[in-house]
Amino acid sequence: MSSEWILDKNHLSYWLRQLRKEADLIGPLRKPGGDIVFESIERIHEIFLDLPALIPGPKEFLFPQYEKLFNKRDSKVEELSIKRKRVVFGVRSCDVSAVRLLDRFFLDRFEDPFYSNRRANTLLISIVCNNPEPTCFCAGIGTGPYLREDYDIQLTDLGERYLVQAASKQGIRAIKAYSFIFSKPTRTDYDDQFEVQLSAMARFQKRISLERVRSMIITGKVRDTFWEKVATRCFECGGCVYECPLCTCFTVIDRVFGDEIERARIWDACLFKGFTRLAGGVLPNERMVMRTKRWYYHKLVHYPEVIGSFGCVGCGRCTIVCPAKIDMATVAIKIKALADNEEKIIEQKE
Numbered sequence: 001m002s003s004e005w006i007l008d009k010n011h012l013s014y015w016l017r018q019l020r021k022e023a024d025l026i027g028p029l030r031k032p033g034g035d036i037v038f039e040s041i042e043r044i045h046e047i048f049l050d051l052p053a054l055i056p057g058p059k060e061f062l063f064p065q066y067e068k069l070f071n072k073r074d075s076k077v078e079e080l081s082i083k084r085k086r087v088v089f090g091v092r093s094c095d096v097s098a099v100r101l102l103d104r105f106f107l108d109r110f111e112d113p114f115y116s117n118r119r120a121n122t123l124l125i126s127i128v129c130n131n132p133e134p135t136c137f138c139a140g141i142g143t144g145p146y147l148r149e150d151y152d153i154q155l156t157d158l159g160e161r162y163l164v165q166a167a168s169k170q171g172i173r174a175i176k177a178y179s180f181i182f183s184k185p186t187r188t189d190y191d192d193q194f195e196v197q198l199s200a201m202a203r204f205q206k207r208i209s210l211e212r213v214r215s216m217i218i219t220g221k222v223r224d225t226f227w228e229k230v231a232t233r234c235f236e237c238g239g240c241v242y243e244c245p246l247c248t249c250f251t252v253i254d255r256v257f258g259d260e261i262e263r264a265r266i267w268d269a270c271l272f273k274g275f276t277r278l279a280g281g282v283l284p285n286e287r288m289v290m291r292t293k294r295w296y297y298h299k300l301v302h303y304p305e306v307i308g309s310f311g312c313v314g315c316g317r318c319t320i321v322c323p324a325k326i327d328m329a330t331v332a333i334k335i336k337a338l339a340d341n342e343e344k345i346i347e348q349k350e
């Protein structure tokens with residue numbers, strides 16, 4: 001269930017300025033070199049909402065690439081955590097879906113205190129994508145371009161105004177505290193919202209059913225020779241894992257600075273040979289094909305079994321970064337072609 005309002009675009013900066021009084025405001029900014037990144041917002045008018053498909057998602061703010069776990073000096077262990085609240089504005093729908101999967105990983109069975117602390121203090125304000133990129137395929141997975149549930153605040157751009165939906169207590173609070181700038185939606189607003197959603201859905205160039213791909217894999221119809229072909233192309237650059245908004249591979253390192261020891265958690269990649277290295281140097285997944293299969297099985301078989309959702313939200317970032325063209329969408333399309341081919345052979349036999 002969500003609560004809904006209309007916000008005139010002229011009031012957006014006032015609202016964000018008020019939210020910034022209570023929390024760090026993070027949003028997309030265009031850097032001098034042209035890159036667009038999520039950063040703390042000093043000047044609200046500099047927020048840049050025409051987001052490219054490759055813009056990093058909010059994962060970094062919840063599960064940082066380098067996170068100090070503690071410092072140890074003179075036997076005193078100092079815990080590090082974030083107490084200040086944060087509002088991340090301008091997030092894409094698929095990235096909100098990815099955060100829900102990060103929640104399952106970091107909070108379900110064992111509550112990771114660092115993630116938990118950051119998550120509890122973070123409010124996500126997402127914007128419905130009304131112009132998906134050619135690499136996006138969230139529509140086929142149901143993780144975008146708009147969300148039906150499980151968001152904090154979702155905005156739909158209706159031209160001069162936003163339709164604002166809030167589905168979490170935190171989200172409703174962030175609107176009700178400034179209720180004088182929000183009004184009730186009318187029938188016309190809902191009609192316009194429906195039109196925006198329909199037109200966004202119609203713009204997708206890729207329609208991929210991961211369910212079909214999963215069923216091919218679990219019925220043993222994707223042979224090892226297929227995975228060998230995929231694996232031999234991989235450069236082990238880790239781009240797909242690092243850019244994926246829900247990949248959670250990490251390792252823990254200790255660094256010594258004089259009399260100070262710092263323990264940190266850093267991102268890792270399961271496609272790297274040493275990822276599961278055991279004591280004594282044993283590498284259980286030494287062959288690249290085993291690691292490639294593991295990445296795909298993990299996202300397409302293990303996730304649905306354990307969590308009930310695919311370990312992919314169709315953001316298309318791996319399509320953009322993979323120099324070998326063996327990203328999720330490309331591999332899924334190739335597996336689907338195997339399935340189509342198999343169906344043709346069955347039809348010809350009948």
Ligand code: SF4
Pocket residue numbers: 240243244245246311312313314315316317318319327328329
């Ligand atoms: S596997 Fe690729 S398309 Fe899927 S969520 Fe990760 S980066 Fe995005």
Ligand code: SF4
Pocket residue numbers: 233234235236237238239240241271321322323324325326327
């Ligand atoms: S981005 Fe492509 S080449 Fe790089 S590790 Fe991932 S699959 Fe391999």
